[in-house]
Amino acid sequence: MRKVRKALKPVSLLMAIFMLVLCTPCQTVLARMIPTETVLDAARVDAARTQVSTFLARQDVVDVLVSQGIDPAEATARIAGLSDAEVVRLADRIEQLPAGGDTFATIVIASIVIFVILLITDIMGFTDIFPFVKKKRI
């Protein structure tokens, strides 16, 4: 088995490079001109932050936060500390949730989001709730 693994090492390295070449778009250098991709990314981050803050302002979400002993203002402050990529990921997760309706669905939805929020902040090292999260070393 080890012999097979050893033989496949250069192949897998080659595959990795091959895939990297396939997947990395070749960026034509335009000096100081700002390309459309950058504009789109900035717009997405902006939209994401709005989506997240709107979500946290919902009464049903606030109710669940409070019932879990989390100060909504504290949750907002922690979200503000997330990087652009993390906020976009969080907003994507919120978007995927089914639209609020009956009470059970709402509670379930809020629980998932809180789980995600707490998980992210745990990874960031702001909280220490989940023992399975390895702390980020600064």
Place this chain on the structure above:
Amino acid sequence: MKAASVRLLAVAILTVILFGCAGKTGIGWPRPEGRLPDPYLIAEIPFYPQKVHQCGPAALAMALNWSGVAASPQEVAEQVFTPARKGSLQSAMVAAVRRNDRIAFLLAEPADLIDEIAAGHPVIVLQNLGLSWVPVWHYAVVVGWNATAGEVILHSGTTSFKPTAFATFERTWARSSFWGLMVLPPSRLPAAAQEADYLAAVSPLEGMGRWQTAMRAYRSALERWPDSLPATVGIGVCLYGLGALESAEVHFRDAIEHFPGEGVLFNNLAQVLLDQGRRDEALDAVRQAIECGGPLKAHFEQTLKEIRNH
């Protein structure tokens, strides 16, 4: 604190499991008495029978030819087929579309399949024709349906116009998480697309320096979304990339009137002015960009620095 978080975790996991099982595709299959003829078929999509393991090249060649690119499955195979994998990676398929100056647009939702086929756009789908633990991945092209018989019609493998029951198709397509790829010429917009998604599909072409194609696609986007700032920026960047400095300058100046307070337009205008040797005007423009502020302010400040050092 610990007991509460364990409870929370349990609730979260349970609900994730529940939601996972409840998944619905949401595909609204057409009815026979709808406004389209039945059976309904997309016109002018050629059929290429696949070679062994080469369903990817065959499917992509069909879609490319429909979109106006004369490419044979052999030529496409060179761009997508990975012999060691005996197949074509999805990322390679997408990249190949772009290398052929076409827009690669992935379906946002499975339900969009119906809208796109109804609009006459063929869709390349990835199916798992085997079992989840013994997958048989296969690319096919959806070319129509027979609503009376309850079947999708595919160009698949070595069979043209192959009928597959709706439910069977949904099941095999679901295993790829409903991966669906359209190959669009820049003059044709997807039937069901959000502005941001379409522009995100075009911007890689701009990044690759395919100025004409990208510009044409951005113009198409402006027809549907006339207030799109990114599409407007895109056209200007492409004009600049083509070396049409005067046109680029006019374009950015017009855009500034249409979108006041958008620093990116001032920044890009500055670059055009600098290239024309108008350094002082360029400095003015980039300073106006910085005044506009916004999330890209750091970029504008960098531009200012570089113009100063020019």
